[in-house]
Amino acid sequence: MKDNRYSRAISKIEPKENFEAATLAKMEAARGEPKPRIRRFVLSGAALVACALALAIALPRFLPVRNGTLNMPLPEPDTTAQTAVVQATPGVKTAADDEAPTGEMEWFVVTEEADGMYAMEAMPAMGMYSNKGFSFSFNTEEYSQIVESGFKSVLTSPLSTFAADVDTAGYTTVRRKLLNGEMPARQSVRIEEMLNYFSYRGLAPKDDKPVAISTALDVCPWNENAALLMVGVGAQKIATDDLPRSNIVFLVDTSGSMDGPDRLDLIKRAFALFTENLSEGDVISIVTYAGTDRVELEGVDGARRSEIMDKVNAMTAWGSTNGSAGIVTAYAIAEKYFIQGGNNRVILMTDGDLNVGVTSQAALTELIEEKKQSGVFLSVMGFGGWNYKDNKLEALADHGNGVYSYIDSLEEARRALVTEMGANFFTVAKDVKLQVEFNPAYVSAYRLIGYENRALANEDFADDTKDGGEMGSGHTVVALYELIPAEGTVLAGVKGSQGAQASELKYQTAQTTGIEEVAQVKVRCKLPDGEKSEEYVAVVTPDAEASEDMQRNLRLAEAVTEFGMLLRNSQYKGASSYDMAVETLKKLDGANDDETELMYLISRAKGLETWDGGIYVGSFSYDEVLSYAWSVYGDPCVRFDDFLNPGAERIDSAEKAVTAARTEVAGEREASVSRDASSGMWEVTFGPAEEGADGGTVSVYLNDSGKTELIILGE
């Protein structure tokens, strides 16, 4: 702001305290209102001057950006057509319509970084912008790189060891992106997390052991030379009434970036559900952290729900964060109200914004590990899409022996907090690790699908100082192995082919012990209070019949895995296809909501991938067609072609552009055509109409992506 008398005076005018909240409420109400698809503006002759001015404002859009002026350059489109992008077409303001420009809408997000720079995310692959001294980086969502593990030879690596993982963020991230009309970033697709999002049947122990192991063999649907081995580990299910009491400290990020309906507001709504499941004897505390940390609630009994909700509803977002200080306070409170043999946990709720104070991964993890030793675990719930630091959050939960969930809807919050309260919060087994040994007599090579982040050295399996995963009540962990049968054997009907053996070794031969087992699965875990692990074993025999439950589990796992491999464009996807995945899911009996939604998501991904990046006239929106297909045909599979009008023309020449544009204007008019090279958008300008018709020029913009229709501007 400038410094002068007027400026100083007007600066003293402030919006009232509840202004922002009230405005947000009105904006919320305006959400979901139908948007105009084609607008036609007609001016009286007297407003021609205004129209000319309006055009003067619109035209600079096609000129290069000049520093220091307020042009609005269009972003570079993603020409690889991996994602379907709706380009904006700012309309032109006219005097008759006092609204600012209208037209088909695009979405974008701007987030404020810690150093005052702005980050914008609209498309996955974009360049850098610079205007007026702002420079842009984009996409602050960080994902760890995953390098897929390939096939391993049984002779050289007979053991496969990994930690049990029950985090589900990998799936909810994919879901969020697809629902937003975007393909998820390949690196964000973690197949094991997608697999473990779903419920599998019949895996829980039938005796009183903490875990049970189930296995099944099947032919591999995407690789005719391979079989699939499914390994399922189920944790003991404890009836909710029998659950020991909980001592939970919620550590809620209330910094400025947490403002919004998918963050703090969502947390509040989630709390409303959560408190319904608390009982007397549970102890709840809430610590908020922003510029400083505040203890909002300390050691309140779970039965005092209204008191808890009062505090929750009073939380507001402001300032920047000091993550670790809040964590220290939260742990102190958890230790103060520690329940022996109970569920003691700190639950961190944040969008990942840890701006001030200790922000290095190392220092934070050290702190969390130390606290974990005292029996207070840490779970993390991630919120918000735009400033979302996935790898940091997951690591925190990992080190705290807790669960990481990404919450993008009330349903997901319900899942995490309520449905899985038993599973998520009450640990039945900790440091759960799996080790599978393959028999070279039956298997020549294997590939563990996913779990790259969870791989353990083989010797770490029995090493109790090495961390594994957490399993809560009723939790399941499943993993799939792609197996190449050894020469001369048949697994699940798949013959080992000649030459399928790994490269000939000089000093070793496959001298087997003659045991007729395909593989041995070992699971090691500790009881929640214990420090010494127990080992449980199951064997995989070549001819075992899979139970009905396991057959269903196999179908589901195969479909999810195919989907994941397609999203990652994995080199191992083989004959995977979206259609095949959906067909497999359709055959599941009694599909639950998650499975039905999965079918929908797979078809969305398919639609997004098949768009050819062209401009079409007269198309429907992707959403419309999908929901139509779903409701009328009960079929979620839609090709891109399906959402074009019959005979929809691809606009790839000036003549076609003029022809298409003519359908929207009255009278015989002269037309001139130009095309914006970067956006591919066509602008057809018509000269004045004949006598008797409305005067003035008309510009018709043909927009892209097959999603929008003609946008017509002032006449």
Next chain:
Amino acid sequence: MSLDNARYDAAALALRRWSADLVRFAYSYLLNHADAQDAVQDAFVSYMKHAPVFSDPEAEKAWLIRVTANKCKNMLRSGWFKSREPLSEELPADEESREVIRAMGKLPGKYRWPVHLQYYEGYSIAEIAQMLGAREATVGTWLSRGRELLRRELGGTEE
């Protein structure tokens, strides 16, 4: 629906960032706190319905200013305005500031915005012209006349 979520996010961020600036902008014209807030509120509802892609925050703010300006003009047109005198209870406490704002209130409406946009926001004539949908020459005239009147009203320097 998902577009709405994203737009809501963006609008909410813009709200947090600029609600004060926008209320001041509207106030400079309407000289009424409640009306100014209403205008800005309507502008954000418009954001939810009509906003295009913004390539940078400056463009976004300019758009919001433009829409807020329209809302203010609509208010005047529909005769909500009772008086052009700012309510004294809404004015800042110190006499110096009150004097400046009252002086602003004496300017014809069309002069106030260029003055505010230049004196408070620091925009150039070209930028103001774009925002208000007027020719640069026109804006230049408004600005010089507005400043002249303000100077006379405040009796001396405006710094």
